[in-house]
Amino acid sequence: GAVVSQHPSWVICKSGTSVKIECRSLDFQATTMFWYRQFPKQSLMLMATSNEGSKATYEQGVEKDKFLINHASLTLSTLTVTSAHPEDSSFYICSATGRSSYNSPLHFGNGTRLTVT
């Protein structure tokens, strides 16, 4: 089945610094990648949708200047949390889908736990 790899699995950073999270599709071309955030005991909340080669579409309430998304190739999307603050501490998860799999369920990465001190 489709495999989505996410790196790093956890990161601790100081307030005010930036953190980059990578999401890779290992065995298919991901035309679309999704970035979610999950707070403890809460469900996944979609932050943004990124299509290869174009600007990401952000959900309402998500600051595009704070959460920079780049989807430069069909196998890689990155999420950069800029000027991170403790309230950005969360579990960030990516998922991906390909051209021929729009109606196929999403496969998710293993998530990145971000802790901002």
Place this chain on the structure above:
Amino acid sequence: QKEVEQDPGPLSVPEGAIVSLNCTYSNSAFQYFMWYRQYSRKGPELLMYTYSSGNKEDGRFTAQVDKSSKYISLFIRDSQPSDSATYLCAMSQSGAGSYQLTFGKGTKLSVIP
């Protein structure tokens, strides 16, 4: 009313029990229904995928969709300690891989040996 309601639990059952998990929803346009299993500090793993109404069985897992009642269920037979996880329902009206996927909050399940 939230679009998707799911009892967060926690739900504790003895090993070997039949587990019933469910979600209700309000949007009658939902057509694609999924169940994901999420272990602690891991991403969701797809368990079952159903289009429209009906039942689907895969090993110890059975998914049911009742669109008339806007109710979906996941049954786990002969539950094992390794089934201990959070189970998320998800649904969409425009494709299972759509950005318009709506998740439930998840039900935390513990299977006690």
